[in-house]
Amino acid sequence: MATALGLTLNLTLPLARAAEEAPDELIRRLSMEVLSTIKADKDVQSGDVRKVITFVDSMIMPKVNFSRMTASAIGRSWRQASPEQQKRLQDEFKNLLVRTYAGALSQLQDQTINVKPLRAQAGDTEVIVRTEVLGRGDPIQLDYRMEKTAGGWKIYDLNVLGVWLVETYRTQFAQEISARGIDGLIATLALRNKNGAMTSAGQKKN
């Protein structure tokens, strides 16, 4: 509730409207906000990971059910994880994704997003919102799986060029958990994020 309130204050939208907003409308508005933020913010454009994380936390995460997303990628083992482990898994997974996409954000500057007509029934609580990123070159397919929650529609999986994010991590996470357990996976993700930080710092020097 506190987050929902914080979000609506951020966006200076009435609470009621945020809760009733249709999923495709939400994606359209969110995409436009993200694009205009990228255009305005030089640090985000240059892929500054810390800035991108702040931006993602304030703007995108309130519209994502990230615990569902992480749990879905982890699978059955999620239920065996302690709340502390679950929190660490979410944090490291989020950092991994942010690091991965941070570099791509700058490319979004002169792109537009076309939200395709929503094919859903009135009472649906889970929908797929299909969009495409238009700019130079071929259009990039970008789809979202969304669920209706008490705090409005939330994203729980996304698809880039036909590839679903959660599905792509499922096998890798399962491999790691079966070899080294949940703590092993957390350690691998943390190490990956730390090394990634080193690499991106090294790249900036060039």
Added chain:
Amino acid sequence: MTLFSKAIAAAWFRGSLAGLVLLVLQGCATAPNTNPRDPWESFNRQVHGFNEGLDEAFVKPVAIAYQDVTPDLLRTGVSNFFGNLSDVWSLVNNVLQLKPKESVETFARVGVNTTIGLAGLFDVATDFNLEKYNEDFGQTLGRWGVPTGPYLVLPLMGPSTLRDTAALPVNWRGNLIGGVDDSVVRYSLTALRVVDLRAGLLRTSRMIDSAALDKYSFTRDAYLQRRRSLIGLNIFDSNSPPEERFDLPEPGNQNAPGGTSKPPQP
């Protein structure tokens, strides 16, 4: 037509030959927890390692140098030129898949780009809102119901499936560069095409480097999904059965440990 059917026959022959060779390999590859889509995993991992080594040592450095040395305009021209040639093959496959709108648009693309676009150097068609519909023979087989078969990593060429591998010889026939008589020109064009493709993937491969815990299975799972989606098969649609929600307590076990219904907020 005879040429075409011959090519298909050759493709199937080579495809089944590859299958036979790999069947022999299967003995050593089968482990108790084998991924059903990737029964030849241990063989594939070796080829993947070989390809990665080759890429790091040779192809990637050349692609980076190419990107650093040549002006943007020239590189775009090169990509457009090869893109136009591949549009010709996409046209054939769009027709084979009986896609009228896509066939007409692709035909118009090739026409416009070959003439106004100066032999394909400029992609004028995209500016005319003629969309690009990439289709290859593997997709055509898929469209007509040929299953993908097991995942297969090919030396030099990378991720594939048994079906896509079987389709390769046909794709090579359809590749207009392969029809160039002068072998020096043919090899030079092929080399340029490889460098052009690799340069176009530099950003993607950097992303995979940062995103993947295990590059092999990441690439495999992404590739298989991408190919499925290209022939119009999405893993999720409105008819998909509901997935088990691991973030919610197990049904009938409300107090399951760790089963938080509310996400811990940072």
